[in-house]
Amino acid sequence: MTTAKILAFAGSVRRDSWNRKVLEVAVAGAREAGAEVTVVNLNDYPMPIYDGDWHAEHGVPAAMLELRRLMMAANGLLIASPEYNASITPLLKNTIDWLSQDANGDSGRAPFEGKVGGLMGASHSAFGTIRALPHVSSILSNLGVLMLPIVAVPGVAKAFDESGAMTNERTRLTLSALGARVATTIVKLG
Ligand SMILES: Cc1cc2nc3c(=O)[nH]c(=O)nc-3n(C[C@H](O)[C@H](O)[C@H](O)COP(=O)(O)O)c2cc1C
Known part of the structure; x- marks a missing residue:
């Protein structure tokens, strides 16, 4: 039977990132469903803003090769994306842009x-990244990722209590189910 091996990261490296917090809830769901999950912080994979001249002169950044190696070893992805001006964050887009370059x-x-x-x-908003996620999903889908339905968490500042637990059980279950669905879909696809 195929083992679900999932790489998980957020499109924010902010110290108190909400997106990293919701990612952890989905990661827990994936692990409960039997997946092996590697969570990385994009802070550990610094890459310059993509520029074709830089690429031609220097090749790909070492961090891209390292992150690419982890992607190649995974058969699933869990990504938490903030919304900047109704779209993807520059960090996440730049990371995807570098990862989508030929290498090795x-x-x-x-x-x-x-x-x-x-x-x-x-x-924080009432829309909870709902304008950005279809855009991010489309980018990943165009690269060949088999995307599951998106999950947006609005009003995130009230979504966790002081102990770090989610205040709304339904939201926790929805995020957890997303992680579990990635795991079970990988196994079903074989
Ligand atoms: C440049 C910029 C643009 C933003 N645009 C939006 C937006 O369009 N919609 C939204 O809900 N939040 C927007 N925000 C607020 C972010 O959702 C908020 O900063 C969130 O906490 C970022 O995610 P993080 O906590 O994981 O870092 C924006 C923040 C920044 C810095």
């Missing part, structure tokens, strides 16, 4: 193609 003789699609993708987002 492999196509830029190789880290994405055929992976099962679970996408969520959290923000």
Whole structure:
């Protein structure tokens, strides 16, 4: 039987990122469903803003190769995306732009193609990243990721209590179910 191996990261490196918090809820759901999950912080994978001249002169950044290696070892992705001006954050877009470059003789699609993708987002607003997530989902889908339905968490500042637990059980279950669905879909696809 296929083992679900999921790479998880958020499109924010802010110290108190809400998106990293909601990601952890989905990660817990994936682990409960039997997946092996590696959570990374994009702070540990610094890459310059993509520029073709820089790329031609220096090749790909070492951090891109390291993150790409983790993507290649995974058969699923869990991504939490904040919403900046109704769209993807520059950090997440830049990371995807670098990861989608050819490297080590492999196509830029190789880290994405055929992976099962679970996408969520959290923000303070009543819309809760609902304008950004379809955009992020489309980007990943175009790279060959098999995207599951998105989960947006509005009003995130009230979503956790002081102990870090989610205040709304329904929201916790929805995020947890997203993680579990990525895991079970990978196994079903074989
Ligand atoms: C440049 C910028 C643009 C933003 N635009 C939006 C937006 O369009 N919609 C929204 O809900 N929140 C917006 N926000 C607020 C973010 O959702 C909020 O900062 C959130 O906490 C970021 O996620 P994080 O906590 O994971 O870092 C914006 C924040 C920044 C810095």
